[in-house]
Amino acid sequence: MASVDESDDATAGAASAAYTVLARRYRPQQFEECIGQEHVAHSLRNAIETGRVAHAYLFTGARGVGKTSMARIFAKALNCQQGPTTHPCGVCDICVSVAGGDDVDVIEIDGASNRGIEEVRELRQGVNYRPSRSRYKVYIIDEVHMLTREAFNALLKTLEEPPGHAKFLFATTEPQKIPITILSRCQRFDFSGIELGRIVDRLKAITESEGFSAEPEALEAIARRAGGSMRDSQSLLDQLLAFASGSLGVDDVHRVLGSAGEERVIALASAIFEGRTADALTQVTEAAETGIQLGEWAEQMLAYFRDLMAVSIAPDVQLVSMPNRMRPTMTEQATGASVEKILEMMDLVATCRARMKASTHERILWEMTIVRLCRLDHFLNLGTMMTSAPPMVSSAPSSAPKAKKKVDPGEPAAMSQPVVAPAPSAGAPPMARGQTPPPVGASKSPPQETPAVPSMELTPENVDQFWKVASGQLKDIVAVTALSNANRLELREPELIVFHFPGQFAASKKNCEDPARLARIETACSAVAGKSVRVRVELGAEDPNNTRIAKPGVYGKLRELAAKDPLVVRAQEILDAQLKSVESIRPASAERPSD
Numbered sequence: 210m211a212s213v214d215e216s217d218d219a220t221a222g223a224a225s226a227a228y229t230v231l232a233r234r235y236r237p238q239q240f241e242e243c244i245g246q247e248h249v250a251h252s253l254r255n256a257i258e259t260g261r262v263a264h265a266y267l268f269t270g271a272r273g274v275g276k277t278s279m280a281r282i283f284a285k286a287l288n289c290q291q292g293p294t295t296h297p298c299g300v301c302d303i304c305v306s307v308a309g310g311d312d313v314d315v316i317e318i319d320g321a322s323n324r325g326i327e328e329v330r331e332l333r334q335g336v337n338y339r340p341s342r343s344r345y346k347v348y349i350i351d352e353v354h355m356l357t358r359e360a361f362n363a364l365l366k367t368l369e370e371p372p373g374h375a376k377f378l379f380a381t382t383e384p385q386k387i388p389i390t391i392l393s394r395c396q397r398f399d400f401s402g403i404e405l406g407r408i409v410d411r412l413k414a415i416t417e418s419e420g421f422s423a424e425p426e427a428l429e430a431i432a433r434r435a436g437g438s439m440r441d442s443q444s445l446l447d448q449l450l451a452f453a454s455g456s457l458g459v460d461d462v463h464r465v466l467g468s469a470g471e472e473r474v475i476a477l478a479s480a481i482f483e484g485r486t487a488d489a490l491t492q493v494t495e496a497a498e499t500g501i502q503l504g505e506w507a508e509q510m511l512a513y514f515r516d517l518m519a520v521s522i523a524p525d526v527q528l529v530s531m532p533n534r535m536r537p538t539m540t541e542q543a544t545g546a547s548v549e550k551i552l553e554m555m556d557l558v559a560t561c562r563a564r565m566k567a568s569t570h571e572r573i574l575w576e577m578t579i580v581r582l583c584r585l586d587h588f589l590n591l592g593t594m595m596t597s598a599p600p601m602v603s604s605a606p607s608s609a610p611k612a613k614k615k616v617d618p619g620e621p622a623a624m625s626q627p628v629v630a631p632a633p634s635a636g637a638p639p640m641a642r643g644q645t646p647p648p649v650g651a652s653k654s655p656p657q658e659t660p661a662v663p664s665m666e667l668t669p670e671n672v673d674q675f676w677k678v679a680s681g682q683l684k685d686i687v688a689v690t691a692l693s694n695a696n697r698l699e700l701r702e703p704e705l706i707v708f709h710f711p712g713q714f715a716a717s718k719k720n721c722e723d724p725a726r727l728a729r730i731e732t733a734c735s736a737v738a739g740k741s742v743r744v745r746v747e748l749g750a751e752d753p754n755n756t757r758i759a760k761p762g763v764y765g766k767l768r769e770l771a772a773k774d775p776l777v778v779r780a781q782e783i784l785d786a787q788l789k790s791v792e793s794i795r796p797a798s799a800e801r802p803s804d
C-alpha cells in the first residue's frame with residue numbers, strides 16, 4: 210500500500226508540489242475512523258486497554274480496505290507519547306512521524322520489493338536493538354505473502370522468540386500463501402470489503418470538504434467501480450474532481466471512467482433478451498464512438514447479469530451493478546429468462562472478458578459475444594430438440610426444415626462453448642424469437658421390429674456367459690461401461706447376481722447403484738433368464754492385477770450401442786455429423802482408464 214501512495218504522490222507532485230492525494234489526506238487517523246472495519250478496531254482497542262497486546266498480527270483483506278491505515282493507527286496508539294492509548298494524540302512527534310510513514314521505530318517494509326532472505330536478515334539484526342525513542346519497535350510488513358520461503362524461515366526464527374520491545378503487523382491480500390508456521394504465531398484479523406453506501410457517504414463528505422458538489426448517482430457510480438475499496442474510490446474521486454469544475458455529474462463519471470451509463474447497460478440487456486441482434490450491434494458502434502471502454506462495459510454487463518441471476522433466485526439480494534431504484538426493471542427482465550439461460554450468458558461474457566484482456570481485437574470479440582448472447586435461445590433449444598424432436602426421417606418430414614433452421618451453421622465456434630444446456634422449464638419460457646420445440650411425444654415413433662430376446666438358463670457355473678448375453682439386452686451405455694469394471698460375477702442365490710468391483714472402481718460401483726440404472730440391469734437379466742432376477746453390486750479390495758470380467762471388444766459393443774442410441778441418431782441428423790468416437794461418461798474420480 211505504501212508503494213501505491215508513493216506513486217500517487219509522484220503523479221500529483223508533477224502538477225503541484227503542494228498537492229497531496231485525497232486518499233492520503235483523508236486517511237483515517239483514529240480507530241473510530243476506520244470505516245467498515247469496526248470489528249478489528251474494537252479488538253485492537255481492547256487489547257491496548259487490557260494490556261494484552263500480542264507480538265504479531267496479521268491483517269488480511271482486499272486492497273484499499275484500510276489494512277495499512279489500521280496498522281499505522283495501532284502503531285501510534287502503542288507509541289504515542291500520551292500512550293499506550295486507544296486515542297493517539299495525533300500531534301506529538303511520534304504520532305506525526307508515524308502518520309507520515311517515516312518514524313525511526315515504526316519500520317514499514319513492502320514485502321513485494323523486499324522479499325529476499327537478505328532483507329529479513331537485516332530485519333532480524335535490527336529487531337534486537339531497542340527502539341530509539343518509543344516504547345516499541347513496530348515492523349509493518351505489507352504484502353507479506355510475497356516473501357520467499359527462505360525469508361519466511363528466517364522471519365519464523367524471530368517470531369518464535371521475539372524481544373519484548375518488538376511488534377509485528379503483517380498485511381496481506383493473499384493469506385493462503387503464508388506458511389502455516391507463520392500464521393499460527395499471529396493474531397489474524399480479516400478486513401471486510403466496504404459497503405457501497407458507506408463509501409458513498411465518505412466520498413460525499415470528502416467532496417464537500419473539498420468545496421465541490423456531486424450528484425448522488427455520480428458518487429454511487431464511483432463507489433461501484435471501486436468494488437469495495439475505499440482507497441480506489443478516493444483515487445477515482447481525485448481524478449474526477451480534477452476534471453470537474455464545481456459540481457460532478459454522473460455523466461462526467463462515465464465519460465472519465467469510460468464506463469457505460471445505466472441506461473446503456475439496460476438497453477443492451479433488453480436487446481439481447483429480445484434477440485434484436487442488429488440493434489445490439491448498433492449499440493456497440495455508438496458506444497465505441499462515445500469513448501466507452503468495451504472491456505469496462507463487458508464487466509458491467511457481467512455484473513448486471515449476476516444481479517439478474519441474483520434477483521431471480523433471491524429477490525432481496527443486494528445489487529452490485531445498479532442502484533436500487535432499477536430493481537423493478539431488473540426483476541421484470543429476470544422473470545422473462547430462466548436461471549440457466551442467465552448463467553450461460555454470464556459464462557459467455559466472462560469468457561469474452563478474459564479473452565479481451567489478452568487481445569487487441571476487443572471490439573470484434575465483444576461483437577461476437579453479443580451476437581451469441583442474442584442468439585442464445587437457438588443453442589439452448591438444441592438440447593430440447595435433441596431430446597424431444599420427432600425422428601425426422603420417416604414420421605414427420607414436414608418438421609425437418611424447421612428444425613434445421615434453428616441451427617446456425619455460421620456460428621460453429623459457439624458449439625464448442627458449453628451452451629447446450631437443459632431447456633428452460635415450462636415456468637420460464639424462452640423470451641426471444643426461438644420457437645418452442647414440439648412437445649414431447651407429439652408424434653408417434655414408427656413401429657419398430659423388436660428382435661427376439663435370447664433366453665438362457667442362469668446357473669452358478671455359467672453366470673459369466675449369461676452376463677455376456679444379457680449385457681447385449683442392456684441399452685444403458687453407462688451401465689455397460691461401469692459393469693465392465695467389475696472383476697468377478699457371482700450367483701449368490703438362484704435369482705441374485707452379484708457384481709464384485711475392485712476397490713479402485715468405487716465410482717463405477719456407485720454408478721450402477723442408481724436405482725433407475727439398477728432396474729435396467731435387472732430388466733435385461735430377467736428378460737434373458739425368463740424369470741425375475743435381482744442384481745447387487747459390491748466393493749472389494751483394490752485389485753493390483755486390474756482383472757475385468759469384460760473381454761476385449763467392449764469398445765465395439767459401446768460403439769454399436771451408441772450408434773443405435775436415439776439421441777445420438779437425432780444429433781447426427783440435426784448436425785449432419787458422423788459418429789467419430791465413443792467415450793464412457795463417468796464422474797471425475799481417481800479411477801484408472803478402462804482401456
Ligand SMILES: [Zn+2]
Pocket residue numbers: 289290291297298299300301302303304305
Ligand atoms: Zn501522540
